[in-house]
Amino acid sequence: MSTKTAFITGTTSGFGLAIANRLASLGCNLIITGRRRERLETEAADIRSHYGVEVLPLCFDVRDREVCRQTVESLPERWKQIDLLINNAGLAAGATPVQDGDIDDWERMIDTNVKGLLYISRFVIPLMVKRKSGHVINISSIAGVEVYPSGNVYCATKHAVNAITKGMRIDLLKENIKVSSISPGAAETEFSLVRYHGDQEKADAVYKGIVPLNAEDIADAVEFIVTRPPHVNINDILLTPVRQANTYVYHREG
Numbered sequence: 718m719s720t721k722t723a724f725i726t727g728t729t730s731g732f733g734l735a736i737a738n739r740l741a742s743l744g745c746n747l748i749i750t751g752r753r754r755e756r757l758e759t760e761a762a763d764i765r766s767h768y769g770v771e772v773l774p775l776c777f778d779v780r781d782r783e784v785c786r787q788t789v790e791s792l793p794e795r796w797k798q799i800d801l802l803i804n805n806a807g808l809a810a811g812a813t814p815v816q817d818g819d820i821d822d823w824e825r826m827i828d829t830n831v832k833g834l835l836y837i838s839r840f841v842i843p844l845m846v847k848r849k850s851g852h853v854i855n856i857s858s859i860a861g862v863e864v865y866p867s868g869n870v871y872c873a874t875k876h877a878v879n880a881i882t883k884g885m886r887i888d889l890l891k892e893n894i895k896v897s898s899i900s901p902g903a904a905e906t907e908f909s910l911v912r913y914h915g916d917q918e919k920a921d922a923v924y925k926g927i928v929p930l931n932a933e934d935i936a937d938a939v940e941f942i943v944t945r946p947p948h949v950n951i952n953d954i955l956l957t958p959v960r961q962a963n964t965y966v967y968h969r970e971g
């Protein structure tokens with residue numbers, strides 16, 4: 718792959734971190750983002766020394782519309798030549814029947830997974846349109862295809878991501894901008910720990926008796942998508958662990 722610049726949200730752990738390393742291994746310069754500054758700085762230094770690419774770490778919250786705007790607008794000119802936008806930052810918060818749902822958790826998911834993705838897209842995509850070139854990859858979920866018990870609002874946010882992805886694909890067709898998504902099933906990252914508000918036992922139970930996906934599996938999907946020839950667009954890659962049939966049917970060992 719010729720030298721490209723990728724803007725990846727949520728790279729302080731999980732998929733984002735693996736995707737950042739993978740794209741760096743392919744020679745991309747990176748803008749990496751997240752709220753945990755220390756992790757971002759360490760990651761930037763590690764990636765620079767391992768892969769010899771340029772890395773710009775930007776610490777901000779995707780829920781803050783004005784900060785998203787200022788962050789993108791104040792990028793140095795050469796960093797505005799963004800070839801790849803990976804909208805990855807996101808989370809599940811809680812898993813509760815809708816009638817008992819924590820409204821603060823709902824707001825966090827909607828504000829991050831839907832509004833945050835839209836803010837970043839709104840400010841980055843015009844830079845691609847100007848150059849008539851680019852590729853947006855939205856990290857969705859199997860939860861965007863099917864719902865599951867107590868998954869209500871998280872599933873709604875990922876259904877929204879899928880609608881936004883399809884809408885983007887239509888709107889950006891004439892701009893020569895590819896739009897793809899990745900829809901993973903259960904993957905072991907910090908995702909479940911965040912979902913269960915730090916309860917390690919509940920987080921571990923999600924992966925009990927299965928071999929979950931890992932962040933490298935998602936980086937593999939990204940690598941496949943970005944290395945297709947110019948005339949090919951991968952619309953979506955849906956991948957699950959072997960022991961997961963859909964959002965709620967698992968075959969657990971033991």
Ligand SMILES: NC(=O)c1ccc[n+]([C@@H]2O[C@H](COP(=O)([O-])OP(=O)(O)OC[C@H]3O[C@@H](n4cnc5c(N)ncnc54)[C@H](OP(=O)(O)O)[C@@H]3O)[C@@H](O)[C@H]2O)c1
Binds near residue numbers: 730733777806856
């Ligand atoms: N793991 C799974 O089973 C799974 C399956 C399907 C889809 N997904 C999706 O994959 C994406 C990545 O999740 P993951 O599994 O890699 O989880 P993770 O390990 O918890 O990583 C989430 C990343 O998002 C960032 N983030 C969260 N809220 C943010 C905010 N308000 N502003 C900026 N950054 C924010 C976090 O950084 P900071 O905390 O430093 O801000 C972190 O880098 C999410 O969209 C998730 O919904 C995950």
